[in-house]
Amino acid sequence: xxxxxKNSAEILLIVCLFTKISAxxxxxxxxxxxxxxxYDYINENVFSNYKSSEGRPMLTIRDVARIANxxxxxxxxxxxxxxxxxxxxRQRVIDAVRRTGYKANTIAKALKSGRTNTIAFVIPNLxxxxxxxxxxxxxxxxQKYGYxxxxxxxxxxxxxxxxxxxxxxxxxVDGFLFSTALAGDESTEIQKxxxxxxxxxxxxxxxxxPRDSVVSANLEGGYLATKYLLERGFRxxxxxxxxxxxxxxxxxxxxxKKALEEFxxxxxxxxxxxxxxxxxxxxxxxxxxxxxxxxxxxxSIFALSDPLAFDVMITLNRLGxxxxxxxSVIGFDNVPFAENYYLTTVEQKLYEMARAATRxxxxxxxxxxxxxxxxxxxxxxxxERQSVRFADxxxxxx
Numbered sequence: 001x002x003x004x005x006k007n008s009a010e011i012l013l014i015v016c017l018f019t020k021i022s023a024x025x026x027x028x029x030x031x032x033x034x035x036x037x038x039y040d041y042i043n044e045n046v047f048s049n050y051k052s053s054e055g056r057p058m059l060t061i062r063d064v065a066r067i068a069n070x071x072x073x074x075x076x077x078x079x080x081x082x083x084x085x086x087x088x089x090r091q092r093v094i095d096a097v098r099r100t101g102y103k104a105n106t107i108a109k110a111l112k113s114g115r116t117n118t119i120a121f122v123i124p125n126l127x128x129x130x131x132x133x134x135x136x137x138x139x140x141x142x143q144k145y146g147y148x149x150x151x152x153x154x155x156x157x158x159x160x161x162x163x164x165x166x167x168x169x170x171x172x173v174d175g176f177l178f179s180t181a182l183a184g185d186e187s188t189e190i191q192k193x194x195x196x197x198x199x200x201x202x203x204x205x206x207x208x209x210p211r212d213s214v215v216s217a218n219l220e221g222g223y224l225a226t227k228y229l230l231e232r233g234f235r236x237x238x239x240x241x242x243x244x245x246x247x248x249x250x251x252x253x254x255x256x257k258k259a260l261e262e263f264x265x266x267x268x269x270x271x272x273x274x275x276x277x278x279x280x281x282x283x284x285x286x287x288x289x290x291x292x293x294x295x296x297x298x299x300s301i302f303a304l305s306d307p308l309a310f311d312v313m314i315t316l317n318r319l320g321x322x323x324x325x326x327x328s329v330i331g332f333d334n335v336p337f338a339e340n341y342y343l344t345t346v347e348q349k350l351y352e353m354a355r356a357a358t359r360x361x362x363x364x365x366x367x368x369x370x371x372x373x374x375x376x377x378x379x380x381x382x383x384e385r386q387s388v389r390f391a392d393x394x395x396x397x398x
Contacts, residue, residue, distance in 0.1 A: 222255025
């Protein structure tokens with residue numbers, strides 16, 4: 001390649017990197033092996049004049065090749081393990097890399113491999129106590145496989161979520177992990193990504209399509225929580241519900257109804273309290289409203305999430321009710337703070353679910369698994385603490 005051609009190529013490559021139109025520009029530059037060309041050329045030429053944060057010139061693949069007395073392509077083969085290299089030659093290259101402290105340019109490697117080893121975790125609300133636990137587990141698991149995680153907090157805003165998706169999809173994010181999926185047509189962006197072949201896995205929440213999702217046995221959990229109260233003698237059980245367009249709440253409520261039916265207790269819509277205010281979960285307002293209307297509180301309450309249960313317990317305390325002496329409360333999640341509230345709750349395997357979802361996404365990205373895998377459903381169990389008593393008050397408190 002002549003100097004003029006090299007200069008033109010360098011300008012085009014820099015433009016493409018900073019204007020996000022690399023695929024089009026690279027096709028103009030070359031057709032065959034354009035990723036290999038870009039990787040080697042960028043490392044050899046484009047970044048050779050840049051300096052490190054300490055002010056020293058950044059070493060390039062050309063420097064490593066010179067010290068090891070091999071060609072640039074040989075260094076590339078050794079570092080990327082793309083072709084056999086004699087052991088003695090391989091060792092010379094490895095020694096040269098160690099001596100120089102050379103690190104291949106991340107952007108160049110991404111152009112060559114087609115991957116950035118970065119995944120996006122899209123979450124609805126960082127203030128919800130569930131998501132810090134999930135985020136920690138996702139990040140820890142991703143790091144085991146050499147992946148970075150970008151956290152995107154949508155605050156349950158659909159437009160904000162779509163903005164994240166569009167930008168990150170353009171910027172070479174390898175795949176998406178979603179905890180923002182909603183029922184019906186409200187998760188069309190997730191379905192579009194799947195149709196476009198972008199690796200996508202849903203964690204905790206699911207769309208109308210259950211494939212490539214990792215969830216809890218929500219119906220079973222709702223059933224176990226309600227049965228737990230029924231077996232302790234309660235017959236008036238209020239359900240504090242979450243957003244109606246989330247499948248997990250619909251399933252937990254279905255489990256609640258199933259347990260009532262099993263004990264021959266008719267479902268009372270007046271005991272189904274909506275724990276949502278201005279589009280956000282809020283377990284306080286519905287308790288205050290019920291108390292204002294009826295002058296009393298149901299004898300037991302199943303809050304369909306731990307954050308809702310905390311709202312309920314704080315509000316009951318402010319109203320002068322004692323838990324569990326006056327009102328028994330059971331939750332769903334078993335987030336870390338549940339123990340501080342002495343809350344009896346249904347435990348989800350949050351950490352294990354997050355790890356499984358991360359592993360599945362990375363396997364799809366690396367083509368070790370095909371997309372459209374069956375839904376993974378994790379079991380649940382009741383964790384007993386001190387927020388539920390026996391209805392007659394004579395048995396030992398649970």
